[in-house]
Amino acid sequence: MDIDFLADTPLDAEQFSTDPRRREEHKTDWGTPDEEGTMPDVVVWPETTAEVATVLQGANQRGISVTPYAAGTSLEGHAVPVAGGISLNMTKMDEIVDVRPDDFQIDVQPGVFGSAINEAVERDGLFFPPLPSSGKISTIGGMIANDASGMQTVKYGEVHDWVLRLEAVRPDGTVIETGSRASKTSSGYNLMDLLVGSEGTLAVVTEATLELAGIPEQIWGGRVRFENRTEASAAISDIVRSGVDVAKIELIDERSAGMACRYLGAEFPPAPMAFVEFHANHDIEAEVDFCRAILEEYDITDVDIGASGPDMNELWEIREEMASALKEYDPELEMLTSGDVTVPISKYADLMAYISTIETEHDLEIPCFGHAGDGNIHYTVMVRAEDEEHRALGERVDERIVRHAIDLGGTATGEHGVGLGKQRYLPVEYNDETVDTMRQVKAAFDPNGILNPGKIFPPK
Numbered sequence: 489m490d491i492d493f494l495a496d497t498p499l500d501a502e503q504f505s506t507d508p509r510r511r512e513e514h515k516t517d518w519g520t521p522d523e524e525g526t527m528p529d530v531v532v533w534p535e536t537t538a539e540v541a542t543v544l545q546g547a548n549q550r551g552i553s554v555t556p557y558a559a560g561t562s563l564e565g566h567a568v569p570v571a572g573g574i575s576l577n578m579t580k581m582d583e584i585v586d587v588r589p590d591d592f593q594i595d596v597q598p599g600v601f602g603s604a605i606n607e608a609v610e611r612d613g614l615f616f617p618p619l620p621s622s623g624k625i626s627t628i629g630g631m632i633a634n635d636a637s638g639m640q641t642v643k644y645g646e647v648h649d650w651v652l653r654l655e656a657v658r659p660d661g662t663v664i665e666t667g668s669r670a671s672k673t674s675s676g677y678n679l680m681d682l683l684v685g686s687e688g689t690l691a692v693v694t695e696a697t698l699e700l701a702g703i704p705e706q707i708w709g710g711r712v713r714f715e716n717r718t719e720a721s722a723a724i725s726d727i728v729r730s731g732v733d734v735a736k737i738e739l740i741d742e743r744s745a746g747m748a749c750r751y752l753g754a755e756f757p758p759a760p761m762a763f764v765e766f767h768a769n770h771d772i773e774a775e776v777d778f779c780r781a782i783l784e785e786y787d788i789t790d791v792d793i794g795a796s797g798p799d800m801n802e803l804w805e806i807r808e809e810m811a812s813a814l815k816e817y818d819p820e821l822e823m824l825t826s827g828d829v830t831v832p833i834s835k836y837a838d839l840m841a842y843i844s845t846i847e848t849e850h851d852l853e854i855p856c857f858g859h860a861g862d863g864n865i866h867y868t869v870m871v872r873a874e875d876e877e878h879r880a881l882g883e884r885v886d887e888r889i890v891r892h893a894i895d896l897g898g899t900a901t902g903e904h905g906v907g908l909g910k911q912r913y914l915p916v917e918y919n920d921e922t923v924d925t926m927r928q929v930k931a932a933f934d935p936n937g938i939l940n941p942g943k944i945f946p947p948k
């Protein structure tokens with residue numbers, strides 16, 4: 489592989505490395521076990537848009553694969569360089585370029601971490617609402633590439649709702665600008681929305697203009713305990729469908745709660761729960777009362793919501809650490825997948841009941857939690873790591889859950905994206921003509937197929 493061209497570019501010697509340790513660091517992402525990773529031939533750390541363009545152009549001319557890599561927290565193998573080549577680490581492009589509080593806008597480079605955006609605008613009374621639970625450990629470039637969303641999506645929407653403008657570099661090194669700093673535009677094809685969620689397969693994002701929201705004056709929160717998780721999911725579905733203006737509504741089932749408490753050493757009931765938060769500038773009490781009234785119809789064991797409810801920092805920490813808690817739960821048990829199905833909210837309880845039935849039927853542990861207000865469930869089939877038969881059973885059960893979610897009118901992935909792990913469901917969710925249209929879009933941007941190859945589309 490002719491990666492020697494990098495030495496003839498304006499990149500400094502320390503901006504690329506073939507050191508096996510550096511390459512090793514880029515062979516997996518959070519959801520990919522070590523043994524399934526693939527080493528890139530070289531890691532490159534660009535610092536400017538021009539350097540990204542130079543690297544892409546050189547790689548494209550030589551047919552070398554380039555896989556963008558940011559914080560590596562993807563859960564479906566998105567950042568794994570399956571064809572070797574260059575791992576393009578974007579984390580050195582981490583400047584806040586401009587903050588314009590009067591316009592509720594910020595311009596950032598892609599390597600800026602989610603929490604750094606909020607830190608930069610907090611003094612102006614602003615925040616970036618759609619951060620994923622991994623906001624502290626992942627970059628805005630990765631969030632845009634995966635069209636991430638998070639706990640506040642039920643009120644504020646997903647990342648794509650908050651991106652106004654992108655600068656990006658096509659695989660041949662051409663720099664393009666999409667969207668606008670105006671709050672709306674109808675000008676030309678909406679290439680920006682095409683790039684958001686394209687998982688680094690169409691272009692490399694080098695700058696983004698994001699919209700911001702005002703920090704609400706009133707924030708109340710709390711938790712509700714239920715008798716069982718099907719009841720919890722039915723109540724959450726009812727709350728959302730009734731139009732309660734809730735900013736966060738997360739489901740944590742009894743298994744996940746127990747695992748998280750053990751992991752964090754927190755004293756917490758291992759019971760199915762909803763964690764909720766309300767945002768308003770006035771009359772928040774009325775909204776909370778409305779929610780309480782709906783909850784009275786359900787089998788609840790405890791409600792504690794208010795201005796001085798439980799310590800919300802503790803609750804949100806428990807929720808944020810959930811994925812790590814499951815991963816570390818038991819060395820004998822392995823998380824088979826990071827389930828991410830999402831269904832229409834009216835079908836949420838149906839899906840949860842289905843998971844409970846299948847869990848009992850096969851005597852499995854399937855902890856469930858998620859951004860329930862969006863109809864999202866992160867379920868995880870736990871399998872005995874060394875037991876091939878148990879793993880095969882887990883895989884069959886996992887597939888049944890995904891297919892059931894699609895049958896309910898939902899999707900195989902609400903926020904994590906397709907990467908490698910969800911490819912086989914693309915033709916289940918869409919007809920062949922639709923998948924072919926997506927392939928044609930890929931070919932138009934990247935005729936030589938060098939950018940993040942092997943992702944999204946199942947092998948033909």
Ligand SMILES: Cc1cc2nc3c(=O)[nH]c(=O)nc-3n(C[C@H](O)[C@H](O)[C@H](O)COP(=O)(O)OP(=O)(O)OC[C@H]3O[C@@H](n4cnc5c(N)ncnc54)[C@H](O)[C@@H]3O)c2cc1C
Nearest residue numbers: 558559560561562620621627629630631633636637688693
């Ligand atoms: C504990 C935990 C909790 C999580 N919670 C959530 C959640 O609540 N919601 C959610 O949506 N996700 C969640 N995730 C998944 C993940 O954190 C997000 O998808 C995140 O946005 C990935 O960002 P990253 O910086 O780690 O990107 P990476 O994983 O490094 O890369 C992600 C993808 O983006 C591409 N890419 C990176 N930078 C660029 C760029 N500049 N231009 C073009 N392509 C690029 C890569 O090629 C890859 O395909 C969670 C993950 C973990 C580990």
